[in-house]
Amino acid sequence: MSTVTPMNGEEFVAALRALSSRYWGTHPFHHRLHNGELTEYELRMWAANRWYYQCNLPQKDAAIISNCPIPEIRRQWLDRIVYHDGKTAGDGGAERWLRLCEAVGLDRDEVLDERHLVPGVRFAVDAYVTFARTKPWVEAVASGLTEMFAGHLMQQRVADMLANYAWIAPADLAYFTNRINAVSGEGKATVDLVVRHCVTREQQEKAIAALSFKCDVLWSMLDAIERAGVKA
């Protein structure tokens, strides 16, 4: 038993929120993306590589369900798999990402066969899925709390991309506009879940470490994507 006093809920949430500066919203590549400074090639490498992240999310979420013995939470988390995979083929977040890929000039096939996928993105995404498979479910849930920081960034992204890339239409950005609704409320339900199930100081610290790890996953993806966009 730890003798260290747990944080109260407010302190714990503040400690999670304090990681916002490490969220990929501040990554130089995202700044260039928003400012309209990416070449078409860079945009394509960004979209094709991030696809690997998007298409792994259902497996990450299923790992959380597999590790969770609480039916209510499993029932709630199942919606995330449906969100990404869709209720039927051609529906869902993964499909919306593919639409964005096509808008920036990629064929669907060259996205699906992962020919543009660079090792740094693969390692980071695989590390995230492995984390969800091997850690207690509440830590894996906490790692997803980057959704606390996502809403504002995505709203800005839609405005900036429409303003700065003439060939992108509002419908092409359906992934983001749809996702803005999904993460509205800054992930409050997920934050509440983590607060409710991390009651010892040790559990709270593991949750903070999990969110920190996830910030690293995303940041590292953008480092690799940035490099991939530089033609040899």
Add this chain to the structure above:
Amino acid sequence: MSTVTPMNGEEFVAALRALSSRYWGTHPFHHRLHNGELTEYELRMWAANRWYYQCNLPQKDAAIISNCPIPEIRRQWLDRIVYHDGKTAGDGGAERWLRLCEAVGLDRDEVLDERHLVPGVRFAVDAYVTFARTKPWVEAVASGLTEMFAGHLMQQRVADMLANYAWIAPADLAYFTNRINAVSGEGKATVDLVVRHCVTREQQEKAIAALSFKCDVLWSMLDAIERAGVKA
């Protein structure tokens, strides 16, 4: 690359079906259950221990989804989680099993807190979940092909239990009557899935080994349950 010729579909399915004699339908404990020879205490130990199997099925199925990169199959397999956990609390296969537990004289609490759970059942069920978490998804799917053998056994069970245990009402057996519908067609869709995705001889043999393993899981559960029913 293996140089051994794969079985054709018919041979492969026949090899899977040949394992039916190892299915727990022929276990002496099931014979006694069907013949009305179990004491109330034995029935309670059976229901309370098998609960551990039932309540782990959603996590086993989520592991399969977590390991499966094919959205169509994930979408299809998701229904199994919903089947057991229910769309809402108080619904679903797990709930129907709890109803049966109550019918044989157990309090819901003494089932949920697992006080009657014996080690042999825990080990067998945990081995099954670990199998699903650590093996390729198609092997884990193949391990579930005991549903090929389940329909007939469950129809017989409903008839025999109603005939032989006066205190059990038809509604108490909702788990089985509902499940009979779910496995009607002898798991044809699942068999087809396994046949389609096990194309090399090696993959076919792994699928057969997976089903053999699952027969062992169930058989071993009944061995332990049989022993649990003998009062010290």
